[in-house]
Structure formats: structure tokens, C-alpha cells
Amino acid sequence: MGKLSGLMGALKGSGAAKGIGSVAGGALGKAAGGVGSAVSAGGSAISGAGFAAGATAIKETTGALRTVSFLMIILGVIHYTLRVMGISGVTTILSLLLFILAGYALSSKLDTDRWAVFIPMIIFFVWWYVFGSSGESTFLMYYGTFSALFYIVPLIFTKGQAIKPELYGLLPVFFLFMDVGLVSFIAKEFGLTSTPVLKNLVLFMPWWAFFGLMTLPTKKEGPGAFLINTAKIVGILYIIFTILIPSMPSVAYAQDGVLPTMTEFEKTQADARAELGKNSANPAVLNWKCFIEGRYTDLPQCVEEKKEIAEIEYICEHEERYKPGTTSYKKCVVKQQEERNKGITQISGSIDPTIKMPTTAKLVVSDYFPKKTFQVGGKTTAKFPIELEIKNPRKQEGIEVIITCNFVNNRIRDGNYLGKVSGGNSDDPAVLSINGELEISRSFICEPELPNDEYLNGSYEINYNATFINLVTKSRLQRAFIGDEKDEVWKKEWIPKIMKAHFSGSNAKSQAPADFARMNFAFGNPIEKPIIEGSTGMLLSSNIENVGSGTILEVSKYNIDLSGDEPADLLGVKPECVGSTTPVKGSSKYNKIIYLPTCVIKTVPDNLKNPPNYIFKEYEAEITYDYQINKKVNMEIVVVEG
Amino acid sequence: MKRLNLLFLIIIFVLLVGCSKTPEKLSQYNFKQGVAEMRIDFIDRAPPEEIYPNSDFKMVVQLDNQMGYDATTIEVNFVGLNRKYFDVSPPDKGNPQQSLDLLKGRSITAPDGDKKYFDFSGNSGDLFQNAEEYLANYFLTLSYFSKIEFTDTVCINPNIYEIYDSGCKFDDLKSYSGQGAPLAVDEIEEIILPGDSPEIEFRIRLKNKGKGKIKLIDFDSAKLGSESLNCKFQNSNTDLTIELKKEKQEAILICSKTLKEKVSYTTTLLLDFTYQYELEKKEKLKIIK
Numbered sequence: 001m002g003k004l005s006g007l008m009g010a011l012k013g014s015g016a017a018k019g020i021g022s023v024a025g026g027a028l029g030k031a032a033g034g035v036g037s038a039v040s041a042g043g044s045a046i047s048g049a050g051f052a053a054g055a056t057a058i059k060e061t062t063g064a065l066r067t068v069s070f071l072m073i074i075l076g077v078i079h080y081t082l083r084v085m086g087i088s089g090v091t092t093i094l095s096l097l098l099f100i101l102a103g104y105a106l107s108s109k110l111d112t113d114r115w116a117v118f119i120p121m122i123i124f125f126v127w128w129y130v131f132g133s134s135g136e137s138t139f140l141m142y143y144g145t146f147s148a149l150f151y152i153v154p155l156i157f158t159k160g161q162a163i164k165p166e167l168y169g170l171l172p173v174f175f176l177f178m179d180v181g182l183v184s185f186i187a188k189e190f191g192l193t194s195t196p197v198l199k200n201l202v203l204f205m206p207w208w209a210f211f212g213l214m215t216l217p218t219k220k221e222g223p224g225a226f227l228i229n230t231a232k233i234v235g236i237l238y239i240i241f242t243i244l245i246p247s248m249p250s251v252a253y254a255q256d257g258v259l260p261t262m263t264e265f266e267k268t269q270a271d272a273r274a275e276l277g278k279n280s281a282n283p284a285v286l287n288w289k290c291f292i293e294g295r296y297t298d299l300p301q302c303v304e305e306k307k308e309i310a311e312i313e314y315i316c317e318h319e320e321r322y323k324p325g326t327t328s329y330k331k332c333v334v335k336q337q338e339e340r341n342k343g344i345t346q347i348s349g350s351i352d353p354t355i356k357m358p359t360t361a362k363l364v365v366s367d368y369f370p371k372k373t374f375q376v377g378g379k380t381t382a383k384f385p386i387e388l389e390i391k392n393p394r395k396q397e398g399i400e401v402i403i404t405c406n407f408v409n410n411r412i413r414d415g416n417y418l419g420k421v422s423g424g425n426s427d428d429p430a431v432l433s434i435n436g437e438l439e440i441s442r443s444f445i446c447e448p449e450l451p452n453d454e455y456l457n458g459s460y461e462i463n464y465n466a467t468f469i470n471l472v473t474k475s476r477l478q479r480a481f482i483g484d485e486k487d488e489v490w491k492k493e494w495i496p497k498i499m500k501a502h503f504s505g506s507n508a509k510s511q512a513p514a515d516f517a518r519m520n521f522a523f524g525n526p527i528e529k530p531i532i533e534g535s536t537g538m539l540l541s542s543n544i545e546n547v548g549s550g551t552i553l554e555v556s557k558y559n560i561d562l563s564g565d566e567p568a569d570l571l572g573v574k575p576e577c578v579g580s581t582t583p584v585k586g587s588s589k590y591n592k593i594i595y596l597p598t599c600v601i602k603t604v605p606d607n608l609k610n611p612p613n614y615i616f617k618e619y620e621a622e623i624t625y626d627y628q629i630n631k632k633v634n635m636e637i638v639v640v641e642g
Numbered sequence: 643m644k645r646l647n648l649l650f651l652i653i654i655f656v657l658l659v660g661c662s663k664t665p666e667k668l669s670q671y672n673f674k675q676g677v678a679e680m681r682i683d684f685i686d687r688a689p690p691e692e693i694y695p696n697s698d699f700k701m702v703v704q705l706d707n708q709m710g711y712d713a714t715t716i717e718v719n720f721v722g723l724n725r726k727y728f729d730v731s732p733p734d735k736g737n738p739q740q741s742l743d744l745l746k747g748r749s750i751t752a753p754d755g756d757k758k759y760f761d762f763s764g765n766s767g768d769l770f771q772n773a774e775e776y777l778a779n780y781f782l783t784l785s786y787f788s789k790i791e792f793t794d795t796v797c798i799n800p801n802i803y804e805i806y807d808s809g810c811k812f813d814d815l816k817s818y819s820g821q822g823a824p825l826a827v828d829e830i831e832e833i834i835l836p837g838d839s840p841e842i843e844f845r846i847r848l849k850n851k852g853k854g855k856i857k858l859i860d861f862d863s864a865k866l867g868s869e870s871l872n873c874k875f876q877n878s879n880t881d882l883t884i885e886l887k888k889e890k891q892e893a894i895l896i897c898s899k900t901l902k903e904k905v906s907y908t909t910t911l912l913l914d915f916t917y918q919y920e921l922e923k924k925e926k927l928k929i930i931k
Contacts, residue, residue: 352770352771352773354769354770354773354774354775354776354777355770355771355772355773355774356774357772393772394771394772474770474771476770478724480722489887489888492888493888497781498722501722501779501780501781501924502722502779513771513772611737612719612737613719613721613722613737613781613783614721614722615737616722616723616724616780617724617725617726618724618726618727618770620770
């Protein structure tokens with residue numbers, strides 16, 4: 001408590017320290033105390049290092065009161081770095097400390113009564129952390145009434161002036177949620193596809209540092225103005241490149257409890273970080289690199305190129321485990337590039353918005369899962385259930401799901417044991433057959449298979465895997481054929497009309513349900529242009545994209561039906577371009593796309609060569625594949641001597 | 643003050659009431675005035691707003707000729723319908739189409755204009771996978787040929803410097819509202835080139851005042867009284883035909899003649915044109931589960 005007070009005192013004098021100290025409470029104060037000393041140390045380092053000039057300048061211009069924002073930036077970056085490194089305990093405490101600092105920084109920025117800003121923060125914090133975000137109606141009635149008094153009384157005394165700071169007080173609450181992993185949590189709960197913006201929000205957003213940046217004092221002139229304004233501009237550019245450039249997915253959320261706990265949030269964030277891949281390059285850095293290289297006119301393409309290089313380098317270094325700079329590493333990079341260049345144009349697809357119910361599956365840990373088991377004697381008898389929930393809205397038949405599990409304790413040498421699964425078909429308890437059922441929810445039991453003289457003792461991670469065999473996902477692509485005899489006047493008039501009528505939004509791309517994987521395909525000249533002019537020299541490109549959170553193990557067959565609804569096929573296409581029954585190796589965890597060869601379509605059927613106006617058609621592609629999802633659960637077995 | 647307000651309201655009321663059209667005898671009604679065009683629409687519930695997969699449906703197109711002229715070589719097309727989802731017949735070269743040779747315009751014998759119904763039969767396909775719906779945007783297009791006739795009395799004054807000529811009053815620029823079609827003679831500028839053999843030049847501005855697009859205009863004839871005028875389109879490769887661009891739906895025809903008379907007189911100016919007209923409407927069809 002003393003250390004935290006000391007920190008606050010350094011920031012704004014003893015009065016501020018008292019205020020925050022009273023909010024933090026005993027336990028939190030102790031926890032934060034450790035950080036406080038770290039911060040003080042950090043502060044000293046800053047004053048002695050490169051930041052000294054900037055810090056002094058700010059001091060000169062804004063005074064000690066407002067440096068809390070600057071401190072937030074530093075602490076926010078440290079906190080973000082620790083989070084990226086996967087250190088969880090300290091980050092939780094830092095989150096809470098930064099939450100309090102945020103209230104303090106905000107009130108300084110607003111130049112308003114601090115208490116008004118802290119009211120909503122305290123109300124929310126107590127409800128969430130102290131009362132476990134209880135949604136029980138009687139409690140909410142009491143708590144709500146009581147909280148309302150806190151809100152209303154200041155309003156009465158200030159004649160309504162307090163409303164603004166009271167509302168601003170919700171901002172730190174929002175940032176706390178974003179920091180601890182609200183985005184990842186929502187994405188996971190709703191099985192959202194990892195869009196670029198989602199990925200960037202999870203991986204590249206130091207939320208508290210941005211809060212500090214936002215609350216930096218405004219200064220138009222003076223020695224500190226340049227530093228402050230530069231920091232703000234850099235921050236805004238970072239947000240633009242990281243968040244605004246990618247498109248936003250729509251999300252919705254509802255669950256039984258009102259809000260999940262901080263641990264749940266942080267767990268999902270950690271999982272999401274691992275899942276989205278460490279190979280992801282920071283988009284802000286890439287954008288800047290492209291700017292510096294002077295590629296202003298083809299910025300998106302430049303970023304994509306750099307992203308691809310970063311991905312390849314990551315795969316060769318971390319997945320293939322070659323040392324950068326070695327011959328093997330260089331060969332790996334070349335091989336990866338060749339693999340990708342099979343598809344000259346890297347096409348993409350999108351989710352079909354008219355298919356609201358995709359094929360989905362998830363492994364769910366039940367409330368009855370024994371997270372801590374006391375075992376008498378030296379034989380492990382505990383069983384660990386997992387629930388497999390499958391939605392099969394297209395009533396696919398002939399799908400088999402193979403469940404496997406194993407127990408891992410990384411602290412023990414050879415601490416990896418296979419598990420025995422039961423709960424599936426009568427002839428094979430580890431397998432579940434799906435024959436057109438719309439929804440299946442089945443519990444499986446996993447128990448360790450141990451040699452006679454061994455037993456589990458301590459903390460273990462159970463890895464559950466569900467492998468789906470023979471999943472089928474179809475995609476469709478729309479194209480308009482105008483032939484080769486239309487004059488420029490016609491084109492000038494009709495092409496915009498056709499685009500508006502048929503290819504608005506993502507309709508020019510192939511579309512598929514939000515299943516586990518899909519085939520992206522396109523043809524034309526250029527490929528991405530959905531209006532086909534002429535009748536020769538078109539390119540066909542395709543790939544298979546893993547859009548789920550698991551792994552494509554194998555694509556047993558794929559087929560692009562270029563005949564559409566016409567009897568005549570589009571001619572002159574190599575058979576391997578439009579289909580294969582030879583299994584294709586699956587995607588890796590880090591490489592989500594399986595590239596297929598790009599080919600030439602020599603000609604089109606006669607009826608499409610010169611239609612009177614234009615002809616609008618749709619083509620389909622289909623993949624049959626095996627897919628694996630997994631779930632990791634921690635549990636503990638305590639062996640009690642009998 | 644209140645009385646003044648009341649008076650003001652009454653004046654407005656009177657003015658508005660005054661806008662109503664006085665009945666006109668049909669036999670005296672000029673059908674070749676104002677702007678009118680061929681109307682094209684689906685009849686109610688054909689096609690229905692929503693169609694179920696694998697079901698039959700009808701699409702009935704009504705053509706209503708509101709022009710003061712006959713329309714010929716009429717074609718109705720559905721463009722942009724995906725046959726996988728909507729198989730509509732009769733098809734022609736990939737797109738459903740029907741045609742008609744003639745649809746009479748408004749006249750004393752048919753004051754409401756002729757109507758024609760085109761019946762198309764459709765069959766809907768399956769939705770893609772388990773899609774909730776399929777929404778198809780397409781174009782209903784209409785194309786036809788028609789004509790316009792223009793008549794007006796003009797004052798010809800070959801000797802514009804003769805102040806003692808007490809003949810008709812020369813009007814150098816006249817505007818017109820329309821001739822009962824989408825294509826209209828909008829403006830005529832009259833220029834006299836005086837001298838021993840004076841000449842007259844008419845600069846006739848033709849304009850599309852309809853909702854569709856005029857593709858081309860053919861000049862048929864121009865007469866001043868009983869004598870023909872020499873005419874040609876400005877900015878046209880062929881003097882007697884002009885193709886119009888979508889963004890500039892107007893043309894200028896220049897007609898001239900050497901005048902024999904030396905004094906002013908009034909006479910009729912007669913102009914005939916044929917044109918090709920195209921109209922398209924964006925429509926929607928929906929398959930639901």
C-alpha cells in the first residue's frame with residue numbers, strides 16, 4: 001500500500017495517493033505495491049535515458065499532474081509486452097493498476113472532479129470483481145438502487161455538472177475489458193472467423209498505452225508540444241493501420257451469466273494469441289515499411305507481399321525449424337514461395353451471407369468436469385468428460401468423428417500419457433458416426449492409459465481432439481459474360497449497372513458457408529474481375545482455406561464445376577485445375593491456405609461468346625476433407641495416502 | 643391583419659383550384675402534345691414477391707402505349723436472371739424475350755392507347771446449400787421504334803431590315819413542351835440570311851424528355867409549307883441519322899432553304915423523325931426457403 005501511495009504521491013501529491021489508495025483496498029494495494037516499485041525504477045530509468053528530454057519537456061509544459069498519462073503509456077507498453085510473452089499473473093495486477101491510473105489520467109485530462117470519474121469505475125469494479133458480476137435480480141435491484149444514489153447525489157449537488165465525468169468514467173471500464181480479452185472471448189464464444197481486424201485487435205493493441213496517449217495533455221506550443229503531438233500522431237496512425245484498414249466483423253453476445261470472470265477473459269485471449277499465430281506481422285510496421293519504400297500507389301499490395309514474406313519466414317524458422325541464414329532455411333523460403341506461386345493470383349473468398357447456419361462443432365467442458373480430484377492410493381481411477389456439440393444443418397451423412405485424448409505434464413519427464421476414450425459408437429467407443437442428424441451433443445469420457453505401476457499425481461493438461469472425416473463444403477462463384485463484340489459505349493453504360501446489380505459487396509468473390517474450410521476460386525481476366533469480356537485467355541485460380549480454429553488434416557478430393565447450368569463445359573482447362581481425387585496434404589497450424597495450381601481457360605461455350613446483352617451465371621466448387629478441432633483443459637490430481 | 647391572412651389563403655385556394663383542367667372534347671384533343679412514352683410494368687403478383695424453390699410462377703408484363711404514335715418492332719427482355727435459379731421461357735439467346743410488331747398509340751379511336759400483355763412462364767431452382775434465400779437483381783428491358791411529327795406556324799421575313807414591312811412578327815427562338823412522345827422538338831431557332839437571294843436556317847434542338855434512352859434518331863422529312871428543306875444533323879457522320887450517347891440525349895438538326903419571296907409571310911413548318919427507344923427497369927426476384 002505504501003509503495004502504491006508513494007507512486008501516486010510522485011504523480012500528483014499525497015492527496016491523489018490517498019484517493020487511489022482508498023479505492024484500491026488492502027489486497028490490491030499490496031499487489032500493486034510491487035509494481036509501484038517497478039514503475040518507480042522504470043521512471044528513474046526513463047529520466048536518465050533517451051526519454052529524459054521528452055519527459056522534462058512535458059514536465060515543463062504540463063506539470064507533474066498530467067504525467068500520469070505518460071506513465072500509462074510506458075506501463076501500458078510494458079504490460080502489453082508481458083502479455084505478448086504470455087506472462088499472466090503480473091499482467092492481471094498491472095491491468096487493475098492501469099485501470100485505476102486510467103481514472104486518474106482521465107480526470108486530469110478532463111480537468112474535472114476526480115470523484116465523478118471514479119464513481120462508475122468503482123460501481124462496475126465492485127460488481128464485477130467483488131460480486132462476480134452477479135446477474136441475480138434481487139441483488140441487482142439492491143445494488144442498482146445503491147449505485148444510483150452515488151450517481152444522483154453528485155448530480156444534485158453539482159446541478160447536473162457531474163453527468164459528463166460520470167459518463168466518461170465508463171471509458172476505463174471499456175478499456176479494462178478490451179485489455180483482458182473481450183474481443184478474443186467474443187470471437188471464441190461465437191466461433192467468429194479470424195478476420196484481419198480481429199487478429200489485429202487481439203495481437204497488436206496495447207490498450208492501456210493508447211488510453212495514456214488519448215489522455216495526454218493538449219499543448220499547442222512549448223518545448224513539450226512537439227513530443228506530445230508526435231506521440232499522438234504516431235498513435236493515431238497506428239490505430240488506422242491496425243484497426244481501421246481491415247473491415248469489421250459483426251458480433252453479438254449472450255450467455256447465461258452476465259459477464260465472464262477476468263480469468264476466463266484472459267484465458268481466451270491467451271488461446272487466441274496462440275491460435276492466430278505468432279507469424280502474423282504487425283500491420284502498422286508493414287504499412288510504415290511500405291511508406292518508407294515509397295510504395296504509396298500500391299500500398300495494400302505491398303503490405304500483402306510483406307505479410308506473405310513474414311509468414312514464409314516464420315514457417316521456415318518455427319515450423320520447419322531451420323536456422324535463419326542457413327542454406328536449408330533459404331531453400332525452405334524458396335520452396336514456400338514456389339508453393340504459393342502455384343497460384344499466381346492469391347484469390348480470396350468470403351462467407352455466404354445467405355447461409356445463416358454453417359456446419360460447426362466444438363468441444364465443451366462441462367460444469368461437472370473434475371478440475372481437482374483427490375485420489376486415495378496409487379491407482380488413477382478418475383475419468384474426465386468432454387462434450388462434443390455438432391451442428392449439421394445440411395444433414396450431411398457419412399461423417400465420422402474420432403475422439404482422442406492425452407494427458408500432459410510438462411514438468412515431469414515423459415509426463416505424456418495417452419487417454420482411452422469411451423462414449424461413441426457401440427463397436428468403437430472412440431468414434432461417433434453422423435448420418436444426417438441436425439444437431440448432436442454427445443459426452444465422451446477420457447481416462448488415462450497408464451502402465452500398471454504408474455499413476456497421475458499433480459497438475460496435467462488434457463488435450464482432447466475431435467477429428468471429422470469426410471466433411472463436405474461447397475462454394476459458389478458468380479460471373480457475368482458480355483462477349484467480345486460490345487462497343488465502348490455499351491460497356492460504359494452497362495458495366496457499372498451490372499456491377500451494381502450483381503457484384504456489390506463481396507459478391508465478386510466465391511462464397512461459402514462459414515464451415516471449417518472452404519474452396520476459394522475465381523476466373524476471369526483479370527481474375528478478380530467478375531465481368532468476363534471476350535471469350536479467350538481467362539485464368540482460373542483456386543485455393544483451399546482453413547477458416548476454422550482447427551487444422552485441415554487432408555483434402556481427399558476437390559472439384560470445380562465449370563459447366564454451370566449449360567451443357568457445354570468451359571473448354572481447354574487442364575483436369576488437375578478443376579479437380580482431384582488424389583488426397584491433398586492439409587494445412588498446418590500456421591499456414592491456413594492450401595494453394596492449388598492456376599490454369600488457363602482457353603475458351604468459353606458458344607452461347608457465352610457474344611450474348612445480346614449479358615448472361616449472368618453461377619459456378620460451384622466442392623471439397624471433401626478431414627478436419628481436427630481440439631480443446632485443452634487443465635486439471636489436478638492430488639494423491640492422498642490411504 | 644386576420645382579414646388579410648384570410649384573404650391570402652383564399653387567393654392561394656383560388657389559384658390552386660384554377661390549376662384544374664377544363665374538360666376538352668375528345669375530338670378536339672391533340673394526342674401529339676406533351677411528353678408521353680410506352681409504359682412497362684408487371685401486373686400485380688406476377689411474378690409473386692417471394693417464390694419457393696422448385697415451383698412454377700408467371701411473369702406477366704404489361705405494355706401500355708401512352709404516346710400519340712404507334713410503336714413498332716417492340717422487344718421485351720429479362721436481362722441478368724441466373725437460369726440456375728430462375729428458368730424463364732420463352733428464352734432467346736440465353737435471356738428470356740418476347741417481341742411484337744406493332745402497338746398502336748393514342749388516337750380518337752383508341753384514346754387510352756393500346757395495351758399488350760406478355761406472358762412468361764418461370765420455374766425456380768433450388769437454393770444453394772442451406773441458404774435462407776436467393777435475391778436476384780435483373781433488368782426488364784424494353785426496346786421499340788416510333789416516330790414524332792412536329793407542326794408549327796412560323797413567320798418568314800426575308801427582309802429583316804425593311805421596317806415598313808407590316809407582315810408577320812418574326813420570332814427568332816421558340817420553345818416547345820413536347821409532341822406526345824419521349825423524343826421532343828424542344829427548341830427552334832430561326833435565322834434569316836438576307837440578301838439578293840435570302841436564305842432561312844432552322845436550328846432544331848431535339849431532346850429526350852422520357853425516362854429511357856434514345857439510341858438513334860432518323861430524320862424523315864422537313865417541309866416549309868409545301869417545299870422541302872435541306873437538313874442534316876450536327877456532329878453526325880451520316881447527315882440523316884444520329885446516334886445519341888447516354889450522357890447527351892439531345893441532337894441538333896440544321897435545316898435550310900433559299901427563299902423565293904421577298905416579303906414576310908406565315909407558313910407551316912413540318913418535321914418528321916423516327917427514333918429507337920430503350921427503357922430498362924431494375925427488378926428483383928426472391929426465392930425463400
